[in-house]
Amino acid sequence: MxxxxxxxxxxxxxxxxxxxxxxxxxxxxxxxxxxxxxxxxxxxxxxxxxxxxxxxxxxxxxxxxxxxxxxxxxxGVKDLVTRYRFINEQLQKAKTFKDLLQIAMMIIANAHPNLAMVSGPISTGGKGSIRLNILAMQEYIEELHQSGENMFDQTIFEEPMERIKDTTAGYDHRILNQFYLSIFESKHIKKMFFMQDWESSTGANWEHEQMIRLDIKRIYQTIQIQA
Structure with missing residues (x-):
């Protein structure tokens, strides 16, 4: 963002x-x-x-x-400062994807009921760089925020995910199966916005399949041509 x-x-x-x-x-x-x-x-x-x-x-x-x-x-939360500080500490302490899932579900439980997410390249595809892919996703999330969408911003989990994931076995599917799958099946995410280059991403293709399976609304980013 x-x-x-x-x-x-x-x-x-x-x-x-x-x-x-x-x-x-x-x-x-x-x-x-x-x-x-x-x-x-x-x-x-x-x-x-x-x-x-x-x-x-x-x-x-x-x-x-x-x-x-x-x-x-x-x-249920003593104050927002405590909540933010607690989340930050938990992200630093997390050792497994299940730990990250617990943090995500806590955030979701206290968020607007009609949440949306962005799906797109991060570790595979896109601009060929995790940093550039995250920046592009954050820009799109910000654009959707500005338009009034209630966004669940998963980019705050990317740093601990990089620390936790297995870098020796190619793509670590635990990110999908132990983190994102439970979030999607909770039905808290009502809309998924797919970035223009989502098809180049292993994770985004999997997310697309889950959106179809779970009948979650899919919206595709369009190219804006400036006059």
Whole structure:
């Protein structure tokens, strides 16, 4: 996901400016507790990614009210800061794909009921580079966020997946069978957006088959021609 675009959408030019604003703490303390809360840079990035479409946030001064609304919807979680920090810690601690699945299902359980995902090349196909493929997917996810879709962003799992997967046996199908399959069969994902080059990806082809089997709506990215 393009973090800089998301930051600009809420009125900040950089992560550093956002951090500086958060360091004031006044608004955040009134929402969560009387204690001062501190954030690491990577935690702020994770918060931005998980918070949903900036289109729904409005002006920067409206973020406090929006955060209150989200906080009230998730009474089972002590506060959003704890939730984001917990997710970040769990991603770092995860040792198996089943561990990652538990984290994903926790995020999904607290998300909008009508979730969508993007399917496309990451480790195979596409631009021939995991980094470039992830950037392309994040751009498309951001575009869909901006259009009002409620997205489950699986790219936050890519770093721990790279650490966990077996790199000696070619494509590690445990990513599909132990992680994505359970997410799809939970029926929380209502729509799958397929990127233009999805057919070049082993995983995306498998996901396409699962969408047909599970009768989940499929939408295909089109090429936009600029005049």
């Amino acid at each position: 393009n973090i800089n675009k998301r930051l600009k959408a809420i009125g900040f030019d950089s992560i550093e400016a956002f951090v500086k604003n958060c360091e004031k703490r006044s608004k955040i303390r009134t929402i969560f507790s009387k204690k001062e809360v501190s954030f690491k840079k990577e935690e702020l990035v994770l918060m931005i990614i998980l918070a949903g479409s900036p289109k729904t946030w409005g002006r920067p001064q409206d973020i406090e009210q929006k955060t209150k609304q989200v906080y009230e919807l998730h009474k």
